[in-house]
Amino acid sequence: MYQAKINVTLRKSILDPQGKAVHHGLESQGLKSVTEVRIGKFIEMLIQTDNENDAKRITEEACKKLLANPVMEDYSYTIEKFPEGYEI
Amino acid sequence: MYQAKINVTLRKSILDPQGKAVHHGLESQGLKSVTEVRIGKFIEMLIQTDNENDAKRITEEACKKLLANPVMEDYSYTIEKFPEGYEI
Incomplete structure (x- = not known):
């Protein structure tokens, strides 16, 4: 599990x-x-994967498709390992 | 100048x-x-002071008085030096 x-x-x-x-x-x-x-905006997201690169790819895709408007907004993010079974 | x-x-x-x-x-x-x-929410703030502790105190006060609702919200922040004459 990763947290973005x-x-x-x-x-x-x-x-x-x-x-x-x-x-x-x-x-x-x-x-x-x-x-x-x-x-x-500040967005926290939990991603069910064991692979950090997958977590990055999914976060990037989420930003591009839904979270940020590329005409008006910029985005940046960090990815961290997150313990299984917990919530944010 | 500091940026919070x-x-x-x-x-x-x-x-x-x-x-x-x-x-x-x-x-x-x-x-x-x-x-x-x-x-x-993600809030960026420029503070006109040369003293990092002043910048922290002002940021803390802004969070408590206006930016966060203490009943429903938590806040965290970082403070960094910011070059004079620039805007965010």
Whole structure:
């Protein structure tokens, strides 16, 4: 069993109104030294395989097919061994 | 300048319907070996300070006050030095 941890972020050139709203909220809370906020998705996935390369291939395919929009988003991930019989 | 990378995840005990929907979508795409999916938020923040401890304190405060709901969510973060004059 492997666990994939995937970060999906908006590309630099894409405006992030949700990040702007959170930035504004932080300023209202007195956190004035925060100068920029961008918000993306964090996805954890369990993959039933004993082969790390298989886990990578499946994660890559999941990102390309479903998790990230290639026009607007970038993704990065890490893969780690995960003990059998547990849940995330 | 420091950059904080924050992961906000739903607590184990909280149901994640968005994760279930994505899991189902991956199965429909033929990715049958994915056994669980959970979805959280990924937040990148730039902090105007030269002091790493300040950056940590500000990130912690932002998570507690605004970014994570302590009843339903956990958070973790990393802090890295970030070159002046750049944007994320």
